[in-house]
Amino acid sequence: MKDEVVQEYVINRKTMALIPAFHFEFCTIALESGREYFVKRPPLELIKAACLNGGSDYNGRRSAVKHKTGMKRKLPIPVDIDENIFAFPTFSPAHPDCSWIMLSHVDSIVSDRKVSSGATILTFKNGHKINLKLRSELVQKQLYRTSYCMTCFASKWNGNDSVYNSFVPPSGTQ
DSSP: OEEEEOEEEEOTTTTEEEEOOSSOOOOOEETTTTEEEESSSHHHHHHHHHHHOOOOHHHHHHHHHHHOOOSSSSSOEETTTTTEEEEEEEEEETTTTOOOEGGGGGEEEEEEETTTTOOOEEEEESEEEEEEEEEEEEHHHHHHHHHHHHHHOTTTTTTTTTTTTOOOOOOTTO
């Protein structure tokens, strides 16, 4: 399928990740299953726009996550609760290398020992892989934190005997 440069991109259920790009024509690579979009807006702007589309602004989502989870930094964001889109940043959202990963698409993470001890290979459920300049332990921590965030916000699971209700984050994940 043809990849294209676009002015706008709307995060949707197919979105797997938003990766910063340092290119003169575009700022973000939006990964979808079998397709990449090269977007002229930076990843954080796309997250903020998607939050508005999902019913709240980015700062409101951050405040709600802080309130419900007690987390303070590198907060996962419930981008669109109705669509089950929860994203986590790989660095501080203000950091230029910060990617945003959509939790529902993550299959596995492993340390990339060939590159360095500080690199991780993240595999999506469709088999697509990306390299992150981040230790696998930190990516795992973000996965746990985002799963916990999901349990706090996903009302369709509240009151059920779902596996999400029994999730307890490992100590030290906040």
